Amino acid sequence: MISTAPTEIELPSVSFFGRTLAEYSQFFALDLAELRGRAVLDVAAGPASFTAEAARRGLEAVAVDPLYGCTPDALATHVQLDYAHMLAQMRAKPHLLRFRSFPSIDAAEADRRLAAQRFLADYESGFLHNRYVGGALPRLPFFDGAFDLVLCAHLLFVYARKFDFAWHLAACRELVRVSAGEVRLHPLCGTDGRTYPGLARLRRELEEAGIMSTVAKVDYEFFAGSGTMLVLQRPRAPVPDILSPIR
Numbered sequence: 549m550i551s552t553a554p555t556e557i558e559l560p561s562v563s564f565f566g567r568t569l570a571e572y573s574q575f576f577a578l579d580l581a582e583l584r585g586r587a588v589l590d591v592a593a594g595p596a597s598f599t600a601e602a603a604r605r606g607l608e609a610v611a612v613d614p615l616y617g618c619t620p621d622a623l624a625t626h627v628q629l630d631y632a633h634m635l636a637q638m639r640a641k642p643h644l645l646r647f648r649s650f651p652s653i654d655a656a657e658a659d660r661r662l663a664a665q666r667f668l669a670d671y672e673s674g675f676l677h678n679r680y681v682g683g684a685l686p687r688l689p690f691f692d693g694a695f696d697l698v699l700c701a702h703l704l705f706v707y708a709r710k711f712d713f714a715w716h717l718a719a720c721r722e723l724v725r726v727s728a729g730e731v732r733l734h735p736l737c738g739t740d741g742r743t744y745p746g747l748a749r750l751r752r753e754l755e756e757a758g759i760m761s762t763v764a765k766v767d768y769e770f771f772a773g774s775g776t777m778l779v780l781q782r783p784r785a786p787v788p789d790i791l792s793p794i795r
């Protein structure tokens with residue numbers, strides 16, 4: 549019999565959906581003790597609570613997202629609408645999920661709702677203290693090498709229908725530009741659980757620009773195919789700013 553199970557999570561636009569520091573630690577293989585005294589940037593951070601929780605632990609973390617700058621009420625409305633859509637998709641397509649990191653959809657929902665609550669509670673004062681900064685790839689409002697570690701989850705590769713290959717390449721170069729060390733990206737698959745088809749070409753073109761990359765397994769999987777991250781290493785020479793005219 550031919551299976552008629554839907555083959556992907558349908559996301560008409562980029563979701564304002566977020567995870568906790570504990571979930572980030574799993575899919576980015578983070579050692580929080582090693583982050584002490586290092587500046588960390590979370591790009592496309594959405595309503596994730598990584599930055600709020602990191603700040604509470606005395607870590608130096610900044611989050612950037614195009615929707616930062618909206619009022620807390622407007623962000624709460626984005627959370628309400630996008631969580632309802634994402635959770636309905638998960639419940640309709642459980643065959644696209646792997647219950648390794650969460651025992652059930654209910655458990656995953658509770659954790660992600662906790663992330664949004666922690667983010668919203670921290671947002672107003674964090675925005676005033678520049679912990680939340682408005683900005684969008686492929687152009688971030690930070691100096692070259694401003695952060696020791698740059699993280700970006702659930703944007704690149706997931707929304708490959710919306711962002712083309714050239715955008716992905718420019719986004720990776722920009723993430724490396726603002727990093728003084730390493731960039732970590734997760735996951736490497738789309739909403740159908742398949743690895744991004746342009747990954748080999750992307751890594752080759754990054755290497756041509758002097759940016760070495762590694763695909764590393766992580767002890768995590770929730771969406772099918774999400775058990776890896778991509779690590780980019782900043783080259784010794786600065787990454788040329790490809791979006792500005794040569795001066």
Ligand SMILES: C[S@@+](CC[C@H](N)C(=O)[O-])C[C@H]1O[C@@H](n2cnc3c(N)ncnc32)[C@H](O)[C@@H]1O
Nearest residue numbers: 562563565566567592593594596684685701702
């Ligand atoms: C699914 S959320 C991911 C949140 C968080 N990183 C996580 O993994 O829990 C994707 C976020 O990307 C943001 N976004 C959309 N376009 C972007 C762009 N061009 N550059 C940076 N962020 C973008 C959205 O506003 C949204 O908050």
